[in-house]
Amino acid sequence: MPFALPRRRFLSLAAVAAGMGVAGAPRASAQPDGWQAIADDVRRETQWAWQSYVDRAFGRDQIKPVSGGGEDFFAQGRSVGLTIVEALDTLWLMELDAEVEQGVDWVKNNLSFDIDAPFQVFETNIRLVGGLLSGYHCTGEPRLLELAVDLTDRLMPAFTSSPSGVPYRYVNLRTGAVSRPDTNLAELGTYITEFGTLSELTGDRRYYDAAKRALQVTFDRRSPLGLVPYSWLAPTGTWLNTTATVGPPADSYYEYLWDGWSLFGDGDLKVWYETLVSAILARQSEVVDGRLWFAQVDALTGLKLSREQSELAAYFAGLLAEGGDIQNGRRYHDSWNAVQDRYGVLPEAIDYSNMSVVRKGNLLRPEFADAALNLWLATGDDLYRHRAQRHYELMKATSKVQYGYTILNDVTTNPVVRGDSCPGYWWSEQLKYYWLMFGQARRFNYDDHYLSTEGNLLKGAVRQ
Numbered sequence: 001m002p003f004a005l006p007r008r009r010f011l012s013l014a015a016v017a018a019g020m021g022v023a024g025a026p027r028a029s030a031q032p033d034g035w036q037a038i039a040d041d042v043r044r045e046t047q048w049a050w051q052s053y054v055d056r057a058f059g060r061d062q063i064k065p066v067s068g069g070g071e072d073f074f075a076q077g078r079s080v081g082l083t084i085v086e087a088l089d090t091l092w093l094m095e096l097d098a099e100v101e102q103g104v105d106w107v108k109n110n111l112s113f114d115i116d117a118p119f120q121v122f123e124t125n126i127r128l129v130g131g132l133l134s135g136y137h138c139t140g141e142p143r144l145l146e147l148a149v150d151l152t153d154r155l156m157p158a159f160t161s162s163p164s165g166v167p168y169r170y171v172n173l174r175t176g177a178v179s180r181p182d183t184n185l186a187e188l189g190t191y192i193t194e195f196g197t198l199s200e201l202t203g204d205r206r207y208y209d210a211a212k213r214a215l216q217v218t219f220d221r222r223s224p225l226g227l228v229p230y231s232w233l234a235p236t237g238t239w240l241n242t243t244a245t246v247g248p249p250a251d252s253y254y255e256y257l258w259d260g261w262s263l264f265g266d267g268d269l270k271v272w273y274e275t276l277v278s279a280i281l282a283r284q285s286e287v288v289d290g291r292l293w294f295a296q297v298d299a300l301t302g303l304k305l306s307r308e309q310s311e312l313a314a315y316f317a318g319l320l321a322e323g324g325d326i327q328n329g330r331r332y333h334d335s336w337n338a339v340q341d342r343y344g345v346l347p348e349a350i351d352y353s354n355m356s357v358v359r360k361g362n363l364l365r366p367e368f369a370d371a372a373l374n375l376w377l378a379t380g381d382d383l384y385r386h387r388a389q390r391h392y393e394l395m396k397a398t399s400k401v402q403y404g405y406t407i408l409n410d411v412t413t414n415p416v417v418r419g420d421s422c423p424g425y426w427w428s429e430q431l432k433y434y435w436l437m438f439g440q441a442r443r444f445n446y447d448d449h450y451l452s453t454e455g456n457l458l459k460g461a462v463r464q
C-alpha cells in the first residue's frame with residue numbers, strides 16, 4: 001500500500017500569511033554579502049577537522065581530538081562510523097565532494113548493523129537513521145537508503161514489543177531483544193520525521209504509524225493542565241513522575257510534533273503541538289529580570305519545581321519561531337544571549353533565578369546556533385547571524401585543539417578546562433547551521449527544507 005499523507009509545503013510561509021506575527025518580515029536569503037569570509041572559515045575548519053578524523057580515527061564513532069585517538073559511542077568495541085554518517089550531508093552542503101565520496105565509500109564497504117549489542121533506540125534513530133537518510137537525500141546513493149531501512153527494521157521491536165506502543169529505550173540490533181522499559185519523552189517521541197521519511201520512500205506505513213502511536217499515547221495522557229511529565233514506562237504507557245520540562249529529557253518530543261506536521265501535513269500533530277505549547281506558555285513560562293525562561297513544573301498542580309535551565313532548552317526559541325510565535329522565540333533567544341554575553345561559551349545548565357552556573361561544562365552544544373538559524377530563517381534579522389558568529393568564534397577560541405574540536409569540562413575558568421571528545425552531532429549540527437547562515441549554500445533550498453533535531457537534512461537538498 002503506498003504511503004499517502006498529504007504533504008504540505010512552504011508551511012512557515014503559510015503561517016506567516018496566516019498572520020502569526022511576522023507578516024512583512026524580510027525573508028532570509030543567501031545573497032552574496034560580507035558574511036562570505038566567515039563562511040569560508042567554517043568550511044576550512046570543517047575540512048581540517050575531517051582530515052584529522054580520517055588520519056587518526058577513520059571508522060571509529062568519534063575522534064578524541066586532544067589525544068588523537070578514537071572512541072565508540074553506542075557499544076564498546078563496536079564503532080559504526082558515527083562521525084562519517086553524521087557528517088555526510090554537512091560535507092555535501094559545503095561542496096566538499098572528495099570528503100563526501102570518502103565517507104560514502106567507507107559506509108558502502110564497512111557498515112553493517114548485524115551487531116549483537118543493545119543500541120539506544122533514540123540515539124540510533126536521530127544520528128544513524130537520520131544521517132543515512134540525509135546522506136541519501138543529498139547524494140542519491142542507494143546503499144545509504146538500504147542501510148537506513150535495515151537499521152530501522154532492527155529498531156522496530158522496541159515499538160512492537162511494547163503493548164502500549166511506547167518504545168523501549170534499547171534494542172539488541174541482532175536479536176531484537178528489548179531492554180530499559182523506563183523511558184522519557186525525548187526517547188519515546190523523536191522518530192516521526194525519520195520514520196515518516198522512510199515510510200514515504202518505501203511505501204511502508206509501519207514506520208510512520210509506530211512513531212505516531214507513541215506520540216498519541218503520551219499526548220492523550222497529558223495532565224488536566226495540558227502538561228506532559230517527562231518520565232514514562234514503556235509497556236504500560238504511563239507516567240513515572242509528574243515533572244514537566246521543555247528541556248531534556250523531553251525537548252525533541254515537542255520539536256517532532258511540529259516537525260511531523262511541517263513535513264507530512266498531519267493535522268493531528270499540529271493540534272497536539274499547539275495544545276501542549278499553549279499549556280507550556282501558560283504554566284511554565286516565567287519572566288525574571290525581564291528575561292523569558294521556562295520552569296520545570298508539576299504537571300498536576302502547576303507548582304514550579306526548579307528554575308534550573310539546561311542549555312539544551314535553547315532549541316525552544318527556534319521551535320517557537322517555527323511554530324509562528326516569533327515574539328516569544330525572540331525573547332527566549334535574548335535570554336540565552338544574555339548568558340552568552342555573561343559567560344562566553346554557554347554552560348550546560350544555569351539557574352535562571354540568579355543566572356548562576358549549575359553545570360560548568362559544554363559538550364560542544366549546538367542548540368544556541370540551531371535556534372539562531374531558525375530565527376534568522378523566520379525573520380531575516382541579521383541579529384541572529386551576529387549571535388551565531390559570536391558562538392562560532394567562542395567555540396573556535398576555546399574548543400579547537402590539535403586534532404579537531406573538543407568538549408569543555410569547565411567554561412567558567414580562564415583558560416577553560418578541556419575534555420577529549422568530539423560528539424557526532426557537532427558534525428551534523430552547528431557546522432551546518434553556521435554554513436547555512438553565513439554562506440551562500442547553493443545546495444540548500446532556503447524556502448523549502450527540513451532539518452531534523454540532529455540537523456539532518458531530510459528535505460531541501462538542491463542537486464544539480
Ligand code: IFL
Binds near residue numbers: 312454
Ligand atoms: O543529539 C543532539 C540533538 O540535538 C538532540 N539532543 C541533544 C544533542 C545535542 O546537544 O536532539
